[in-house]
Structures are given as C-alpha cells and as structure tokens.
Amino acid sequence: MTTPVSAPLPPPPRPAAEAVQLWSVSKVYGSAAGGVTALDDMTVSFPEGTFTAVMGPSGSGKSTLLHCAAGLDRPTAGKVTIDGTDLGPLDETALTLLRRERVGFVFQSFNLVSALTAEQNVALPLRLAGTRPRAAQVRAALAEVGLAGRAGHRPGELSGGERQRVAIARALVTGPAVLFADEPTGALDLATSRDVLRLLRGLTDDRGQTVIMVTHDPVAAAHADRVLLLADGRVVDEFAAGGDRGGGAGPAPTGLSPELIAARMAALEASC
Amino acid sequence: MLRTGLAMARGRWSGFAGAFTALCLGVALMSMTALVHASASPRVPDRYAGTGVLVRTPVAEQGEGFFLEDRPWSPEAVTALTARLRGIPGVTAAVADRSFYAQAVVAGRPVPGDLRGHGWSSVALAPYGPVEGRPPARDGEVVLDRALGISPGSPVTLLTAAGPEPYTVTGTLAAPGFHVTDAAAARFSGGVRVIGLVTGAGADLARVEGMAREIVGDGGEVLAGDARAALEPRADERVRWIGTQVLTGMAAVSGFVSVFVVASTFAFGVVQRRREFGLLRLVGATPRQVRRMVYGEALAVGAAAAAAGAALGIVLAPVFGGLLVEAGFEPPGFSVRIEAWPPVAAFGTGLGVALLAVWSASRRAGRVRPLEALREAEADRRPMTRARWISGAAFTLLGTGCAAATAGAGADAIVNYSLYAAMALILGLTLLAPAIVPPVVRVLSRPLLRTRGATGMLVREEMLAAVRRTSSTAAPVLVTVGFAVLVTGMTQTTAGAFALGRTTAVGAEAVVVPDGTPGLSDAAVTAAGGVSLLPTTVYGEGGPPLEAAGITPEALARSAGRLKVLEGSLAAGRDGGNGRDPAGNADRTGRDRESTARGGGDSGAGGSGDGGVVVARWLADERGWRAGRTVSLAFEDGRTETLAVAAVVADSPAPLLLPRGTVRAHDPSALTREVLLDGPVRGEVPGGRVLGAEAYARNAGDEEDRLVWVFTLILVGMAVGYTGLAVANTMVMATAGRAADFRVLRLSGATSRQVIGMVSAESAAVTGLGTALGMAVAFPALLGMRSGLSEQIGAAAALVVPWPVVLVVVGGCLALAVGAAVLPALAAVRRAR
Numbered sequence A: 001m002t003t004p005v006s007a008p009l010p011p012p013p014r015p016a017a018e019a020v021q022l023w024s025v026s027k028v029y030g031s032a033a034g035g036v037t038a039l040d041d042m043t044v045s046f047p048e049g050t051f052t053a054v055m056g057p058s059g060s061g062k063s064t065l066l067h068c069a070a071g072l073d074r075p076t077a078g079k080v081t082i083d084g085t086d087l088g089p090l091d092e093t094a095l096t097l098l099r100r101e102r103v104g105f106v107f108q109s110f111n112l113v114s115a116l117t118a119e120q121n122v123a124l125p126l127r128l129a130g131t132r133p134r135a136a137q138v139r140a141a142l143a144e145v146g147l148a149g150r151a152g153h154r155p156g157e158l159s160g161g162e163r164q165r166v167a168i169a170r171a172l173v174t175g176p177a178v179l180f181a182d183e184p185t186g187a188l189d190l191a192t193s194r195d196v197l198r199l200l201r202g203l204t205d206d207r208g209q210t211v212i213m214v215t216h217d218p219v220a221a222a223h224a225d226r227v228l229l230l231a232d233g234r235v236v237d238e239f240a241a242g243g244d245r246g247g248g249a250g251p252a253p254t255g256l257s258p259e260l261i262a263a264r265m266a267a268l269e270a271s272c
Numbered sequence B: 001m002l003r004t005g006l007a008m009a010r011g012r013w014s015g016f017a018g019a020f021t022a023l024c025l026g027v028a029l030m031s032m033t034a035l036v037h038a039s040a041s042p043r044v045p046d047r048y049a050g051t052g053v054l055v056r057t058p059v060a061e062q063g064e065g066f067f068l069e070d071r072p073w074s075p076e077a078v079t080a081l082t083a084r085l086r087g088i089p090g091v092t093a094a095v096a097d098r099s100f101y102a103q104a105v106v107a108g109r110p111v112p113g114d115l116r117g118h119g120w121s122s123v124a125l126a127p128y129g130p131v132e133g134r135p136p137a138r139d140g141e142v143v144l145d146r147a148l149g150i151s152p153g154s155p156v157t158l159l160t161a162a163g164p165e166p167y168t169v170t171g172t173l174a175a176p177g178f179h180v181t182d183a184a185a186a187r188f189s190g191g192v193r194v195i196g197l198v199t200g201a202g203a204d205l206a207r208v209e210g211m212a213r214e215i216v217g218d219g220g221e222v223l224a225g226d227a228r229a230a231l232e233p234r235a236d237e238r239v240r241w242i243g244t245q246v247l248t249g250m251a252a253v254s255g256f257v258s259v260f261v262v263a264s265t266f267a268f269g270v271v272q273r274r275r276e277f278g279l280l281r282l283v284g285a286t287p288r289q290v291r292r293m294v295y296g297e298a299l300a301v302g303a304a305a306a307a308a309g310a311a312l313g314i315v316l317a318p319v320f321g322g323l324l325v326e327a328g329f330e331p332p333g334f335s336v337r338i339e340a341w342p343p344v345a346a347f348g349t350g351l352g353v354a355l356l357a358v359w360s361a362s363r364r365a366g367r368v369r370p371l372e373a374l375r376e377a378e379a380d381r382r383p384m385t386r387a388r389w390i391s392g393a394a395f396t397l398l399g400t401g402c403a404a405a406t407a408g409a410g411a412d413a414i415v416n417y418s419l420y421a422a423m424a425l426i427l428g429l430t431l432l433a434p435a436i437v438p439p440v441v442r443v444l445s446r447p448l449l450r451t452r453g454a455t456g457m458l459v460r461e462e463m464l465a466a467v468r469r470t471s472s473t474a475a476p477v478l479v480t481v482g483f484a485v486l487v488t489g490m491t492q493t494t495a496g497a498f499a500l501g502r503t504t505a506v507g508a509e510a511v512v513v514p515d516g517t518p519g520l521s522d523a524a525v526t527a528a529g530g531v532s533l534l535p536t537t538v539y540g541e542g543g544p545p546l547e548a549a550g551i552t553p554e555a556l557a558r559s560a561g562r563l564k565v566l567e568g569s570l571a572a573g574r575d576g577g578n579g580r581d582p583a584g585n586a587d588r589t590g591r592d593r594e595s596t597a598r599g600g601g602d603s604g605a606g607g608s609g610d611g612g613v614v615v616a617r618w619l620a621d622e623r624g625w626r627a628g629r630t631v632s633l634a635f636e637d638g639r640t641e642t643l644a645v646a647a648v649v650a651d652s653p654a655p656l657l658l659p660r661g662t663v664r665a666h667d668p669s670a671l672t673r674e675v676l677l678d679g680p681v682r683g684e685v686p687g688g689r690v691l692g693a694e695a696y697a698r699n700a701g702d703e704e705d706r707l708v709w710v711f712t713l714i715l716v717g718m719a720v721g722y723t724g725l726a727v728a729n730t731m732v733m734a735t736a737g738r739a740a741d742f743r744v745l746r747l748s749g750a751t752s753r754q755v756i757g758m759v760s761a762e763s764a765a766v767t768g769l770g771t772a773l774g775m776a777v778a779f780p781a782l783l784g785m786r787s788g789l790s791e792q793i794g795a796a797a798a799l800v801v802p803w804p805v806v807l808v809v810v811g812g813c814l815a816l817a818v819g820a821a822v823l824p825a826l827a828a829v830r831r832a833r
Ligand SMILES: Nc1ncnc2c1ncn2[C@@H]1O[C@H](COP(=O)(O)OP(=O)(O)OP(=O)(O)O)[C@@H](O)[C@H]1O
Pocket: A029, A030, A036, A037, A038, A056, A057, A058, A059, A060, A061, A062, A063, A064, A065
C-alpha cells in the first residue's frame, strides 16, 4: 500500500553487499484474468550477513517470495539475482546448479529423505554435486548443529527438532551464500524452537551467514536483524534492530522485541 | 549418486519386488525358450541311421508354414535309379524306401504310436536288432513293434487307408512301425522319395557318395553323414515349426508383459515418490540426475533379476523340453542341449527390457519440480496428458482393427491376430484408464452412498480421489481379464465357426471324425456315406507342391452353393463321367485304377474324360489355369496326368479339387479327415465317431485345433500369471503407500476390523472395476469378430467364451488383489497400535 505501481525502478544498491535482490517481481498463479496475484511488483533486497524475518498474514505471499527469491519458482515478471547472478536467463539445470552451490533451504517439514541416515542426508548435496563428501566435513556440519552423536540415525528415529537441525546442517554443508527457511519452527515446541532459532542467529553472528526466514511467530522474528511485513503481495512495513546486536544470542536488546513486532503486526491487520 | 540411489532403494524393496519377479520370470522364460529353440534341430531319423549314403528326390521351395511332401520319382525313374545305384562298387543293395499308413487294432481300439508301414527291405537301412520270428513272405503277413506285445504267429487287425484287414504276425522288431512285404508296401504306398544305399563292410563311403552324386545328377540329392538329418519326416518338421511358433509367441508375450509390468511398477513408484524426487531436486539434483537415478535403480534391479532369470532358464529348459514333446510341439526324441549364448542373450534382453520399461517413468521423475517436495498430499492433478490421450486412442483403434481382421484371417493366423489385438487393446485401455475410471466408479458406486456405514462412503471417495492409484491397480486386472477373455474367446469362436462353416456349407447334421486314428479309412467313409474330401498332394510343373482334395461328384454338386463358380461350371466336369450314377464311387475307383494302370502314367488321356479339376481363384490367377485349359499334374505315386480345368471357384476348401477316384488311384495311403452327414449314420463306422453338428462345432477336435488350443492356453496362462503378479505388486505398493492414511483412520476411531474391511472392499471394488473394463474391451471385439465370421461362413456363428477359464482368472485376480492389499494393511494397522 505504499509503493505505487508506476514507480520507477529504484537504483540498485551496492551489488557486492546484497546476497539476494528482487526488482519489480510479480507472481501471478493461474491465468492473468482470473489468477491470484501472490507477489505484486515487489522490490526488495537482502544484504549479506544479515538475518531477515518475513512476516505477514496467511496468504500474503511470504512463501511465494521465498520460492521466487531462492529460484525454486520463476516470477511472472521482474528480476531476481542471487549473489550477483541473474536467475532469469538460467535454464532448469543451470538454476539447479546455482541453488546447489549458493542456496540452502530449511522448511517446516518434509525436509529429509526418510530412507537415508542423518549423515547421508547431510552428505546428499555434496554427492549430488559429484564431490565425494569427507566424513570429517559431514560430521563437523552435524556437530555444529549439536547432533554429532546421531549421525547414523534415520529421520524416523529423530525428534522434530533434531530433524530440523539435520536439515539445517544439510543446508549449510555446501557453504551457501544464503539460507532460506520457511516457518522452520512452525511444527516445534517452544524450547526446541528456541534451540533452532539460536542456531540460526549464531550462524549469522559467527559466520556472517545470510538468513531469510518466514515466520508467523513474533518471538522467532525477534531473533532477526530486520523484519519485512507483507500484505497482499507487497512489502507494507519494514523495521530493523537499532545498531549492532553484538555477539549474544536471543532477542536484540535495542529494538526488536516480540512485543513491538506483535504490535506492528496487529496494526497492519487492523489497517487491512 | 548411484550409491545414494541404492541406499534409497533399500528402504523400498517391496516396490521393486514386482519388477524383479516379472523380469526374472521373463528372462527365465526367454533363456529357456531360446535354449529349447537352439536345441530344436533335426536329427538323422532312426530308420536311416544304419545307412551311410541316401538319395532323395529334389526338394522344392515351399512357403512359410507349408510342409508338404516333395514330388516323388516316377516308377520308371525309381527302377532306373536303383539299377544304376546298385552298380556302385561296395553297394550291396539300393533300397527304394516306401511308407504308408498302418495302425494295429487291439481289442477293437486303434493303438497310437508310430503309424507308418514300410517294405521289409527298408529294415536294412536301420540299425535295428534282429527280428524275432521271420520276415513277412506273402500278403497278409507283418512284422511289428515288439512293444505292442503281440507274439509271432498271432493274428492282428491292421488298419490301412483301405480299412481294417486281418494279418498274421510273423515276427517282431525292437523298432516302431509295421513291415510288410515289398510288394504289399508298393501297393499300399504312393511313390518313392528316398533310396538307401546299403554298403558292404569296409566300403569307402566317400567314394560311394561321389559316384551316387554322378549317377543322380539333378534327379535327386545325395545325403551322407549329418546331412541325413534332412530326411526327417515332414510331419516332424511341421511339429518343430509349430513348436517354434509357440516359443516365439511365448517369448513375445513374456517380453511384452514384462515391459508392461516393469514399466507400470516403475511408473507407479515414481508417482508415489514425487515428494522424494522433489526433495532431491530441492537439495540440488538436476533433472538429469533424477532420471539417471531412476535408470540406476532399474539397472540394478534389472541386472539382478536378469542374472537370476538366466540361471533359472538353464535349470528349467530340459523340463520344458520334455513338456513340449508331451504336448506335441516337438517330435519324440527331442532333448535340450545347454549352450552359452541363449542365457547370455536373454540376460541382455532382460536388461534392455528394464531400461526400456523405465524410460517413461524416468522422464516423469525428471520433470518433478522442487516445489513438489513442499506440497501436501499428492493430488491427482491432470492424470491424463495429451500424449496419453492420443496414444491410448491409437492403440485402442489398432486393437479393434486387429480384432476385426481376425475374422478374415486363416485358421493358423488367428492366434497371432488375436494376440496382437489383445496386446494393442490392453495398451490402449491402460493408457486411457485414468480418463475412464472416474465416471465408471461414480456410476458403479452410487449405491454405496445410500449405505449407512462409513465403509461405503470411504471406499467410493478414496477411489475417486486417487484416480491414478485406482487406475494403476485396476489396470492389471483389466489386462488379465481382457487378455484371457479375448484370446480364448477368439480362438474358440473361430474354431467353432469354421467347423460350423464346413457343416453348413453342405447342410450337414452330423459329422464323422476320426477316433484314435489320424484319419478315416475308405471302409469308414463307405460305412458312413455322406460328403467328404480325400486330401492329397499334387505337383504342377514348377512351383511348390500343392494341396488337393478328391471329391465325389455328388459332394461337388452339394457344395456348389459354397464354392461360388467364377468360370466354367461344376457340372461340365462330370459330363463325361459317372456323375449321374449315384453309386458311382466305388465303381469309379476301380475304373480309374484300371485306366491309370493301362495308360502307364504319363499318357493321362483317361483323366479329362473322367472329371475335371476345380481350381481355386488364387491358384488360377497364379498359374494361369483357366477353365477349359488342361493342366499336367504329378501325383503322390510319381505318375503324371493331364486333366481339364472344369471350373475356377472363389472359395474352395482346397486349392485343387479332383475327382475322388483319381486321387485314390494315385495315393493309396490318403486318409479322409471327416465325413459330413445328412442324417443319422447307418451302423458302425470303424475308427470313427459321430458328432452332431453342434457338438462338432464346439469341439472341432482335430489335431491342429487341439494344438492351437493348447498353445492358446499356454499363452493365456503365461500372460495371466504375469499380470496377476502386477495386480499383487501394485496392490502391495499402493497399500504400503497408505500406511499414514490407515493410521489417521485408526486415530479417528475406526477399529482395525473396519480398516481391513475398507481395504478389502476397496480392492474387491477395484477388481470388479478392472473385470468390468476387461469385459468391456473383450466383448465388443469378440462380437465384431463373430459378425465377420458369420458373414464369411453364411451362418450365425456362436460366440464361444470358455467361462471356466474366465472364472478362474477373475477369481484368481480377486484373491490376489484382496490378499495383496489386506496383508500390508494388517501390518500397518498393527504398527499403528
Ligand atoms: N501453487 C499455487 N497455485 C495457485 N495459487 C497459489 C499457489 N501457491 C500459492 N497460491 C496463492 O498465492 C497466495 C500467496 O500464497 P503463499 O503461499 O505465498 O502465502 P503465505 O504467505 O506463505 O501463507 P501462509 O502463511 O499461510 O503460508 C495465496 O493467496 C495462495 O492461495
């Protein structure tokens, strides 16, 4: 409700500093006439080394934004770049290769191949890339998410939180430029969600990992550096934590509190 | 990547078990049939095994599937040849080998076995042991097989083409067949086709062979060593050829069905694993890698299955060879040699089949998009693609066309046509199933909505919601039932219709068929009266041997309506003959024999006046044998006659129809296949049994029809076994894939009995659906074929469907489907507790 449709393209921000950028991206499901506009001329960028939370009412286009930004789906119009590469001209195979090298995903569920052990699941992207995974590398990735002892277990033998952490380890094992997460804590209890969120926060703080996370939960969003609020396929609000967050985990002390986020959400819902 | 594929496959062995079994069986069958096929080469007949060098008449090229005897030498040529061959140094005798039909009758029943009689001198060609008793010395004496258990000095009734006659056994041999004096053999048999050179001890066979070759020139062919295998009787050669047809048919069906089963297993697996493939794509697998993975799985399953199958084939081949001999598809004495190439070739074919079968599944797997990993339950969006519509419709049309063509095909082509029709229809309907299933389910299951329990509603909605699954499971039932009904119905209906056609053509009410004998003797024909054909072989100048049949003038007159005269007239042929004399048959035979004896063979003057030749249109066109012309024909006894062409007809039971007397005069050993009667038969018919026209049409029981029926049953049994496998396989896979659903049902308050009840009801319903669709395929095709046949024979052909076979097939499918669904469901429900 803020960006006029006819607005000129904004000047591209400094290229090197942006992990993911979208210019005037639209996504329409179905035929143009009777179709659903999930993204409406959206321009947004995600700087390197930041943790962004995407929020908004159900059906506001959060997942669609994530899919388009990650190259899982193609926008109806507009341009997407990941790590400086324009996705538009890439064919399916090239897009797959790009995703494999630069992008990691974590979703609410359906993340793991149930027939493979945790270790095999983590090694899968490396195998797909044709590199022989070193056992140490895979174990290190698992250790990083605190699952060093569970390498030989299949998904069926892991708890929801553990499964989600295996998924994060797998997403990170290739050293992606950006990690996408769609409601990664949606199916988890409070304590487990907090573990997973601390893990994500820690990645940004310790390794400068770019993270883009969709969530409904203000507490989860409070872990981010920046929050985007979506409604009807547009960015309707955006706010960031004030100043440097420091090395600590947990909600930022200077600004992004769950209460604030919840209030902004409520304001948005009231205005619709 | 392959290792990942294997690791992923490990968890789903049940999905591959069906493909594995199908391929393993298919390869076993191929390796087995190939081994049998490779072993099926002719052997030197025992009767000639004691002779190093033999001469036979020149061999004329014959069309595929024809096994007529070659033209014999004329009696003069035989005399001249034997005289000159006997002069070769080292040759002690040149034996003109003669064969004729002979069969012992013991306790009033003809005894089966080797039914050939020979002259006594032929014994010198074989390495038989010594005779117990003495050789035959005069007419009415015979030496026969010791195995018959008749001791020298006893009387025996011998059946020949003339009829039963009393004989005295003068001796026994440890060898099959009947040996009479040479003079008697010359009277009973037609001409001579083989002359054996009996050599003294220490004779130089190579030299004898060379000299024989010089003497014979183009007048024959000299055979020595392994080349003597060419002397295998034409009947054995024909049996071997039929055996090859059976083997080819089996290999084709097993190839087709394994491709079908493996393809549907993998296709179904891909549908079930969409999310998994989506996840792989999400994690970074390119479409090519996904395709390669599916290929890798097929390769692994295929290699293991093909290796197991090839080994199994080696083990089974000898057993199968024995069965083929028993069923009459291979001559007695046949045994299987184990060679390397057939199993190796079968292994390669098996792998190829697996990769071919997985082609479409792999393409579909490669098209799965990464986002499909994130979708909720698999929704059956767009189960029909354009390509599926087009190819489904094309195959269905092709199948219907083939079914229609069956009506016009000859007796031997019917099995193949009906096979093609069944295959094409099955492919077509399987492709169209996702489009056909929902409306059919909706209509058939409407009554379920009115029931009070949850089961009916659940079954209906489950079947409708998962169109792909329902059609995947109904498809093999459709295939099984459709195949069984179509193929058995087609062969039975056609055989019945042809038999009916033969009886209607002459308005016959009863038919005399041979009973325990290969054909009816003249005595039987005379006792029966009625209308009959006496089959023989004749030889025009150039060209292959021709089938001909002797027919009496009365029979010809009665068949006139059926024959459709195009040129000349049937009556014209009888003008000079005894056509007006109703009792002329026996009379004419006598006169003909006299006239040929007088004419000494080649004069042929007697022929034209005695009755002309009726020529089938195709032959008249091919050879230019127009009405009014004369043609020169050589006969079974090597003599030549010139006969006038009386008529050319459109539709003849044999290429050439000759006066029966002429045929009998030249072919003393010919047997009548059947006699068509107006009314009840007067008295006993020796060696024959009387069937009413309907009974005859139902079980036209001649040897050829029996072989065709056995062949059909083998093919149907095989195909049904395979598709039964597919039924069980898809059911297991489908049910295993629904474990989560069952858990949800249990949690929402269903007892495990209710869950099992629902699963059983659903698989029974799917079986019913498949059966209904299968019948819907088969019956229009059969009815179409019947109308074609009715038109062709000019009478209403009956639709014969072997219901017992169909019932067994449907019952088997039902048991398999319910069992294969309930067992995994039970396991899932138990786990859920
Ligand atoms: N495959 C699809 N086909 C058609 N419409 C779709 C499809 N996916 C999403 N939509 C529509 O696009 C809009 C945005 O969907 P999206 O999944 O991005 O919402 P969301 O913000 O992620 O919602 P939630 O919070 O419920 O996950 C919705 O109106 C949805 O109905």
